[in-house]
Amino acid sequence: MPIDRRNFLKLTTMTGIAMTIKPTSPFLNENDTVLGHGDFKYKVDTSWGNLDSSKTPVVNCHEMVMDQKGRLLMVTDEPKNNIIIYDQSGKLLDSWTLNLPAAHGLSLVNEGGEEFLWIVDNGGRVIKTDLKGKIITEIPSPIEKGIYSEKMPWVPTETCVAPNGDLYITDGYGSQFVLQHDAKGNFIRKFGGDGHADDQFKTVHGIAVDQRKEGTPTLLCTSRGHNSFKRFTMEGAYLETLFLPGAFVCRPVIHGKNLYAGVCWSRSKYLEQMDNSGFVTILDENNRVVSNPGGTAPKYIDGELQLMIQKEPVFKHCHDVCIDQDENIYVCQWNASQTYPIKLTRV
DSSP states (O other): OOOOHHHHHHTTTOOOOOOOOOOSOSOOOOTTOEEEETTEEEEEETTTTOOOTTTSOOSOEEEEEEOTTSOEEEEESOTTOSEEEEOTTSOEEEEEOOOOTTEEEEEEEEETTEEEEEEEETTTEEEEEETTSOEEEEEOOTTTTTSSOTTSOOOOOEEEEOTTSOEEEEOTTTTOEEEEEOTTSOEEEEEEOBSSSTTOBSOOOOEEEEOTTTTOOEEEEEEGGGTEEEEEOTTSOEEEEEEOTTEEEOOOEEETTEEEEEEEEEOSSSSOOBTTOOEEEEEOTTSOEEEOTTBOOOOEETTEEOOOOBOSTTOSOEEEEEEOTTOOEEEEESSSTTOOOEEEEEO
16 A cells, blocks of 8 residues: 555554564764765764753753854753753853743744743643743633633643744644634634644644745644644645655754754554654755655655655654754754754754
């Protein structure tokens, strides 16, 4: 049976499928390893972000953004230091905390030259801060506001901000909706929900505004269980699906004309995800996969992208990527033995 999106969706309820390909080791230690394909190849630096864990510990390195000064800000669910700030050499510049036990999502927004962070905690909090950790505002839960019923789970994972200031929140571990608010925090609408229809999600883990096509903004939403990104209008109308067979992708990251994402797991067949099987995937302006650092080379047959899995066991579970001005990639990982980010230097 061909690995196309239709057959994949039919089989996502299957369980117990045997896995035929497994990574041989959780990490490679050699820093002269080169990963990737075509014009997107990278030298691996596994020690780039290493810090003194007795002073600046991490549990999961969930996400990272780069501010206008070129500093790299990372969120972790270690309550001692939810935000860790690096320079591009991997040196620690600062850290601070909101004492969040499940800090997960991190988005950066520029408002008239001043930058702010949106931090999402899986415990249900969506918080806006300045870059020093001062809380500016917090979005109430949809249960509190009557948007959800009391029986609906609310476990937010990510945010993005539209050009007009609207805030979008993904309920990626909860009821699978995207919730839209205006710049003042007033609720506008929700869309999506749990299911296998084109306009529904299985783990709407991340979201980004995509303005690569003629500057017209659309929303790219992760549907990780579907190995897909789904595109919507800014009003929540479904447009298309970018199917990435084998790749349990996290949030989409737009840099220039390209789309980057961490792959938390890969799979050898239709449903089963393999632990310690992450890689990074890169799509071009036409949304074709052009490189998979740590994964198999992208292959198309009759226009259909074929199954992608981990090849080199450099990564465990890639949770996010951040791209700097030189197109180097900083990879944050979940469930990676409390290790720090890995840098991929473009060659």
